[in-house]
Amino acid sequence: MRRLPTTLVLLAGLLLLSVLGPEVAAAHGLVGKQDLPIPRWLFTWAAAVVLVVSFVALAVLWPRPRLERQDADGTRVLSVPVVLEVLAGAVGVLLFVLAVYAGLAGTQTESANLAPTLVYVYFWVGIPVLSLVFGDVFRALNPWRAIARAASWVAGRVAGSGELPEPTAYPARLGQWPAAVVILAFTWVELVYGNGGDPSTLALLALAYAALQLVGMSLYGIEPWTRNADGFSVYFSLFATLSPLHWEGRTLRRRRPLVGATRIVAVPGTVALLAVMIGTTSFDGLSGGEVWTDLAPDLQQAFIDLGLSSGAALEVAFSIGMAAVVLLVAGLYRLGVVGMRSIGGGMDAEMLSRRFAHTLVPIALAYVIAHYFSLLAYNGQSIAYLASDPLGDGSDLFGTATATIDYGILTANAIWYVQVGALVLGHVAGLVLAHERALVLYRRARDATRSQYWMLAVMVGFTSLGLWLLSAQAS
Numbered sequence: 001m002r003r004l005p006t007t008l009v010l011l012a013g014l015l016l017l018s019v020l021g022p023e024v025a026a027a028h029g030l031v032g033k034q035d036l037p038i039p040r041w042l043f044t045w046a047a048a049v050v051l052v053v054s055f056v057a058l059a060v061l062w063p064r065p066r067l068e069r070q071d072a073d074g075t076r077v078l079s080v081p082v083v084l085e086v087l088a089g090a091v092g093v094l095l096f097v098l099a100v101y102a103g104l105a106g107t108q109t110e111s112a113n114l115a116p117t118l119v120y121v122y123f124w125v126g127i128p129v130l131s132l133v134f135g136d137v138f139r140a141l142n143p144w145r146a147i148a149r150a151a152s153w154v155a156g157r158v159a160g161s162g163e164l165p166e167p168t169a170y171p172a173r174l175g176q177w178p179a180a181v182v183i184l185a186f187t188w189v190e191l192v193y194g195n196g197g198d199p200s201t202l203a204l205l206a207l208a209y210a211a212l213q214l215v216g217m218s219l220y221g222i223e224p225w226t227r228n229a230d231g232f233s234v235y236f237s238l239f240a241t242l243s244p245l246h247w248e249g250r251t252l253r254r255r256r257p258l259v260g261a262t263r264i265v266a267v268p269g270t271v272a273l274l275a276v277m278i279g280t281t282s283f284d285g286l287s288g289g290e291v292w293t294d295l296a297p298d299l300q301q302a303f304i305d306l307g308l309s310s311g312a313a314l315e316v317a318f319s320i321g322m323a324a325v326v327l328l329v330a331g332l333y334r335l336g337v338v339g340m341r342s343i344g345g346g347m348d349a350e351m352l353s354r355r356f357a358h359t360l361v362p363i364a365l366a367y368v369i370a371h372y373f374s375l376l377a378y379n380g381q382s383i384a385y386l387a388s389d390p391l392g393d394g395s396d397l398f399g400t401a402t403a404t405i406d407y408g409i410l411t412a413n414a415i416w417y418v419q420v421g422a423l424v425l426g427h428v429a430g431l432v433l434a435h436e437r438a439l440v441l442y443r444r445a446r447d448a449t450r451s452q453y454w455m456l457a458v459m460v461g462f463t464s465l466g467l468w469l470l471s472a473q474a475s
Contacts, residue, residue: 051463054428055456058435059449065439067432068262074246074255085250089146096143096206098390103203106391111382113199114390119206120190120197121379125372128239128365135247136240139226142233144213148222151214167221170228175268180276182209182231184326187280191287192318194311234273238264238361242429261361261433266354274357275333277364279326282465285371286325287318296321332461333360339454340438343447355441359434359455363462366426370419370466377415381405423466427459434459 095118103115110116130137139145156164189196189205196202216225226233240246241260246253264270286292296317303313337353347355384403389395396402434455438448 050424051427051431051456051459054431055435055452058431059452062432062435063439063445065436067256067259067436068440074253074259077245077252077254079251082250085140088140089142089149092141092143093146095141096210100203100206102390103199103201103206106199107393108199109392110197110199112386112389112392114386115199115202116197117379117382117386119202121376122383124186124190125368125376126380127236128368129376131236131240132243132365133245135243135245135252136237138233138236138240139247142226142230144210144217144230145222145226145233147210148214148217152222167224168219170220170224173268174228175270176228176234176273177269178229179231179234180269180273182229183235183273184276184280186231187276187284188319188322191280191284192315192322194315228267235277238274238277239365241358242362242365258362258429258433261358262436264358264361266357271333271353271357271360272330274360274364275330276326278360278367278462279329280322281364281367281371282329283322283325285466287321292321329462332458336454336458339457340451343442343451347441356434356437356455359430359437362426362429362433363459366422367466369422369426373418373422374410374415377410378405378407381409423463427463430462431456431459 099115099118102113102118106113106115127138152164189201213225213230216229219225220229227237228234241264242258243260244254244257246255246260287296296314299317299320300310300313303316304310306313308316334349334353337349337356340352340356341347341349381403382405384400388398388401388403390397394401431452435448435452438451438455439445442448442451
């Protein structure tokens with residue numbers, strides 16, 4: 001009972017921090033969203049308070065690990081024949097070929113060519129949403145994995161059983177650093193590079209990436225390379241760990257949501273990858289707001305004065321901004337880890353950083369949904385006319401070339417609710433995962449709860465950042 005006042009003071013401080021951050025966000029205004037049915041200040045305060053209430057509820061009502069002791073495999077739902085697995089791979093290859101062909105042979109107008117929409121809307125945003133619902137769907141559709149497996153099967157048949165050389169062992173020290181570099185490079189092309197939306201550029205980059213994957217798989221083996229160095233496979237598979245559905249080979253199993261995330265084994269580069277995932281999405285929101293639009297011209301001018309062209313200077317400025325936000329995210333997480341280390345238990349910061357890395361996965365997905373939901377809802381409709389005219393040459397293969405985007409399908413309020421709801425639920429899920437892991441690592445439940453004061457502060461920081469970015473992007 002003597003510790004109660006200290007605990008209450010700390011929780012009160014965290015509550016104050018949680019509500020101050022969103023209040024700053026609300027001060028920027030929400031253009032087009034002024035008709036929310038409740039006041040904006042109440043909406044943002046309530047969203048942040050949910051985190052603190054969730055923290056208290058976990059401390060009181062969740063005294064023992066529940067998710068980490070669940071069966072990782074879950075209950076069998078169904079099994080699919082090998083022909084469907086092959087068919088899924090063939091569909092992935094077909095879509096890849098279609099995107100490349102459209103990018104190279106079609107019009108170079110971004111909005112009239114199928115390739116940019118396939119890459120930036122359905123691939124980059126759509127697959128994470130599908131992964132949350134249906135598990136790791138990209139594993140089945142992965143075109144370069146399908147090509148490598150087909151080539152391996154043919155080579156095995158030609159050479160005979162046991163004749164193919166064993167692949168080189170994948171270097172453990174590399175871990176998932178290659179995946180982190182891939183995702184950083186892709187988002188750089190999307191957000192920074194001046195020709196990132198050019199269909200032919202996307203097609204050539206896709207071909208280069210596929211070639212790199214095939215070489216890597218041939219050297220280190222298909223599965224080791226896919227698990228570590230194929231940035232998109234790793235990226236999508238992390239989101240799939242949150243799903244209640246889990247694919248084990250050709251068998252679909254059902255398990256509790258979030259259980260898969262507790263089975264993530266962080267290797268070198270995993271934390272960096274998650275920081276890139278959250279940081280680059282955050283920068284996408286920041287780059288559309290007033291703060292960055294005020295800062296970027298001055299930064300660009302500084303590089304113009306050094307002799308760079310206007311376009312190159314702008315790219316350098318945006319590159320610095322994106323790197324700074326990624327480092328900010330990594331630093332915020334590291335701060336929480338260092339704080340947890342002060343609780344004791346003989347655990348160093350590096351070990352804690354890896355053991356709690358999985359708590360960032362739902363936050364990364366929340367940022368994706370919050371920032372790109374409207375893109376998927378609106379621009380995703382363009383597939384109706386792009387499917388009929390993929391090259392932008394006036395074709396009408398399916399009779400839908402004259403279809404248009406219905407921007408009235410969702411109101412501004414509905415989008416705002418989805419965005420804020422995704423942020424809050426994502427951060428609450430992160431708190432749940434952190435609380436679970438703390439109960440496993442610390443002998444006493446009290447120490448586990450104390451360690452999570454720091455993680456709560458991290459979650460509050462990410463929530464405030466997310467709400468501020470949403471407001472700044474709309475202002």
